[in-house]
Amino acid sequence: MNNPTRKNQEEVYRNLYENHKGTSMAVSSESQAHKRLRFNEICGIFENEQEKFTVHDVGMGLAQLYEFMLANFSDLNWEYSGTEILHEYVTECRNKYPDINFYxxxxxxxxxxxxYDYLLLSGVFHxxxxxxxxxxxxxxxxxxxxAFHMCKKGISFNFISPFVDFYQTQVYYANLPKLLNFIIDDLGRFFVLKHNYALYEFTVYVYKESYIKGLHPDSEFKKYFKVEE
Ligand SMILES: C[S@@+](CC[C@H](N)C(=O)[O-])C[C@H]1O[C@@H](n2cnc3c(N)ncnc32)[C@H](O)[C@@H]1O
Incomplete structure (x- = not known):
């Protein structure tokens, strides 16, 4: 299976990286305040974790989510790694954080x-x-x-909302019915959709059935799950 979007994405982000190094625009973000709000929603999937957990940042750009996690989740026990198609971003991340795995x-x-326990995709579909x-x-x-195949507990991602008051060409406005059908048909019925914050976007968490089943040990709830013990 090939990915027809890759070539254009690499061109777009290489260009942004070369022309806006050192600013939020190097990964196409409007401002640090936007990023903090967006990352806060993305990280909501693990904010109640008590045990050690692993997160993998898919389309990590310059690994700014890692910096956000260091600043905001130092009380939790986690390990971060990331994946990115643009080798320039990967090289900069490896130089900056040599102890972290970047693919x-x-x-x-x-x-x-x-x-990983959680795979996170922020800004990848905008x-x-x-x-x-x-x-x-x-x-x-x-x-x-x-990403869902690679998670043990769940994935978290965001899309631009279709409920906007103006459209920009070249931005993707989620087709919500299509996305919901895909989630239910291909991933599962255990999901959260958060459309309650300032930005014109929404964040989705989709959980593995086995993880949700583990949260409901009461035998009364056994019939709601297909997965074996
Ligand atoms: C708007 S940037 C967001 C970067 C980062 N997540 C952040 O929030 O700072 C979108 C990123 O997705 C990456 N991307 C696009 N297609 C991808 C793919 N097929 N696999 C991995 N990353 C991809 C781009 O190269 C770019 O770094």
């Missing part, structure tokens, strides 16, 4: 054989640019399916 790979094409809408939707479904 230069495309998880839309094939899932990794590495597994900038469609020259890609066709159909290709973009296939890309987002493929990478979400593969």
């Amino acid at each position: 230069n790979r495309d998880l839309a094409v094939t899932p990794g054989e590495d597994y 900038q469609r640019r020259e890609s066709k809408i159909g290709d973009w939707e296939r890309f987002s479904q493929n990478i979400l399916r593969n």
Whole structure:
């Protein structure tokens, strides 16, 4: 399976990186305040964790989510790693954080054989640019399916809302019914959709059935789950 969106995405982000180094725009973000709000929603999936957990940041750009986690979740016990298609971003991250695993790979094409409690995708589906809408939707479904395969507990991701008051060309506004059908048909029925914060976007958490089942040990609830003990 190939990924027809990759070439254009690499061109877009290479260009931003070369022209806006050292600013939020190097990864196409409007401001640090936007990023903090967005990351806060993305991290909501693990904020109640008591035990040690692993997170993998897919499309990590310059690993600013790692910096956000260091600043805001130092009381939790976690290990961070990331994946990115643009080798320039990967090189900068490896130089900056030599102890962290950064993969230069495309998880839309094939899932990794590495597994994490949570996979996080922030801002990955916003900038469609020259890609066709159909290709973009296939890309987002493929990478979400593969990320879900690699998680032990759940995945967290965001999309631009379709409920906006103006449209920009080259931005992808989620087709919500299509996305919900995909989640239910291909991932599962255990999800949260948060559309209650300032930005014109929403954040979704999708959980593994086995994880949710573990939260409901009462035998009364056994019938709601398909997975074996
Ligand atoms: C808007 S940036 C967000 C970067 C980072 N998550 C952040 O919030 O700072 C989107 C990122 O997704 C990456 N990306 C696009 N297609 C990808 C793919 N198939 N696999 C991994 N990353 C991809 C881009 O290279 C870019 O770094």
